[in-house]
Amino acid sequence: MFLPVAVVVLLSFNASQFGSFPMTGLSLRWFVERANNEAILRAFRTSIVLGLLTAVIRRRSASSQALHWCATGSRRAISSPRS
Incomplete structure (x- = not known):
């Protein structure tokens, strides 16, 4: 039940534009963009x-x-x- 939420949280740190496995790297880019919105x-x-x-x-x-x-x-x- 919580697995989809955990996957979304995990993919939010993905460096690529689209969520995919394996992850290409770790990034806080999405959080920085939202913090500036x-x-x-x-x-x-x-x-x-x-x-x-x-x-x-x-x-x-x-x-x-x-x-x-x-x-x-x-x-x-x-x-x-x-x-």
């Missing part, structure tokens, strides 16, 4: 910001739920109606 960098920064924002929101939500459980002694969700 402003659209890729902007997308990377957006992904990092959204990931951090999601983590902060989820952490606050989980903390609020835990405080509710401790205060009420109940494992019932905050938003669920009481029966």
Whole structure:
């Protein structure tokens, strides 16, 4: 299941333009080209910001739920109606 991903990662270091075995050499050319691409960098920064924002929101939500459980002694969700 992870073999195709491993092959792509391995071939990303290939010096030739197209992925082939045996590899012609090792190169970081593709990574340097992507590091100089402003659209890729902007997308990377957006992904990092959204990931951090999601983590902060989820952490606050989980903390609020835990405080509710401790205060009420109940494992019932905050938003669920009481029966």
